[in-house]
Amino acid sequence: MxxxxxxxxxxxxxxxxxxxxxxxxxxxxxNTMNRLGMSDNATVLKTNSKRNLTNTIVDLNKMKLSKYQIIFFDKDNSSFGYIYGNHSLKKLPTVSGRYFSKTDFKSQIPFAVQGQNSSIKSYKPQSQAYIKTDKRYISVIGNIGFNNAQLLNEQTLISLSPTQRKSNKQLKDLIPVIDGNVVSSKTDLAKIKKLMHVSSTHKYSPQTDDFTAVQTNxxxxxxxxxxxxxxxxxxxxxxxxxxxxxxxxxxxxxxxxxxxxxxxxxxxxxxxxxxxxxxxxxxxxxxxxxxxxxxxxxxxxxxxxxxxxxxxxxxxxxxxxxxxxxx
Structure with a gap:
């Protein structure tokens, strides 16, 4: 017994x-979901450059760089951002629709993905939902979400492409966060920093809107x-x-x-x-x-x-x- x-x-x-x-x-x-799928090596690129966002993407696309994705968070609202990548991104969990694909970053038309608790109101006149930004309506192709991942659930991302029409956003209005193999390549990262007039960098920590706090546990x-x-x-x-x-x-x-x-x-x-x-x-x-x-x-x-x-x-x-x- x-x-x-x-x-x-x-x-x-x-x-x-x-x-x-x-x-x-x-x-x-x-934690990974709240980092929007980005790794612990994701890096914030601090810049006060007046370069246009779309022109920056055009120049990035011309460079032969290692794999990367970059999110430009709005300084006034970190739950809103623009995303671009030169390869297929790590997919985030979708509640409906789909996440961004590689072809979206070549399209002339921008697309949006919203968190299930996003504060940005979407319009759905028929079967397709839209959000309004930069004085235009953008199609919402999917909704993302995961239990207890608050930052993910509140996020709204819009795809960027070198073929899109010129944006009225400047880099000084945004907080770029870059991730991927390019972060470990000193040569490639130096090219990006020079292009975007980066003054300093630090590891990405999404606990605060200014991305400077670091939580340890x-x-x-x-x-x-x-x-x-x-x-x-x-x-x-x-x-x-x-x-x-x-x-x-x-x-x-x-x-x-x-x-x-x-x-x-x-x-x-x-x-x-x-x-x-x-x-x-x-x-x-x-x-x-x-x-x-x-x-x-x-x-x-x-x-x-x-x-x-x-x-x-x-x-x-x-x-x-x-x-x-x-x-």
Whole structure:
């Protein structure tokens, strides 16, 4: 009965580890969504240039640059921006319609994508929705949204293209944020900074409208600590399962092949009460718990199972027999 309860504890502890991984995935994914799919390397380009926005895109398009996407956030409203990329963008979750494609950045017609909680009013005279900006109506091709991703849900983005008509926006009215391979290329990034008359740069942090605040949290450390604690708990439970088996080995008077066979049978019994809970926990997690970081969970299981086997072998095969007391 005690072994069965111990197996249940292992099962529940592994599920707890799976929930921790799932929760961490959710936090990371929400952060990515609030960054509009941009990586941690995304960089703000501070500029007071009077260059026209459309002319800037025309000149960027002429350059042979590494892959990039750039969002020009409105200084007065960071929930509104213009987006351009020279490759297919990482897609954001859509509630309806679609997200931008590579062809949208070559089109003469601008398109818009709105967050599901966008404050910018859209008009829908028939089946197609529009928003009004720069004294013209722009088609809304999709609505984006994700639970708890407030910045994503409130965002409105408009596609840019070198073939579009000239915009009345200047760079000094916008906050450009660039992401992609170009950020790690000093040569390409230098070209862009020169073109846009960039005075300074810093990493993109979307917590405030001016993009200068940086939030730090210890969720990553707590996440790692929680996984280590669950691993330690499973090892302690496995040692507890082995205590009566270890006692039997110390007291046995068997020798040679009989003793080895006895040890083998004890190891099989031990593995039955330890490995099966891991397998069941893996199946339950696959069925019921949403995990993005499968590699982390699988590695956790592999390490846990190896630790369980190592504990079993050490306790069963390397235990020293108690010396017989002389009468």
């Amino acid at each position: 005690k072994k069965f309860i111990s197996s249940v504890i292992i099962f529940l502890v592994v599920l707890l580890a799976a929930v921790a991984i799932s929760k961490n995935d959710s936090i990371k994914y929400n 210890n969720s990553g450390n707590l996440y790692i600590l929680s996984l280590l604690l669950t691993l330690i708990v499973t090892i302690v439970v496995e040692i507890y399962i082995l205590l009566p088996l270890r006692f039997d080995i110390k007291k046995t008077k068997l020798t040679g092949d009989l003793k080895n066979n006895y040890r083998n049978s004890l190891l099989l019994r031990y593995l039955m009460f330890t490995i099966i809970p891991y397998v069941l926990a893996f199946l339950w997690t696959t069925w019921k718990i949403v995990i993005i970081s499968h590699a982390i969970f699988n590695s956790y299981l592999v390490v846990s199972i190896i630790a369980a086997i190592a504990v079993g072998i050490y306790q069963i095969y390397l235990v020293k027999k108690e010396p017989q007391k002389e009468a």
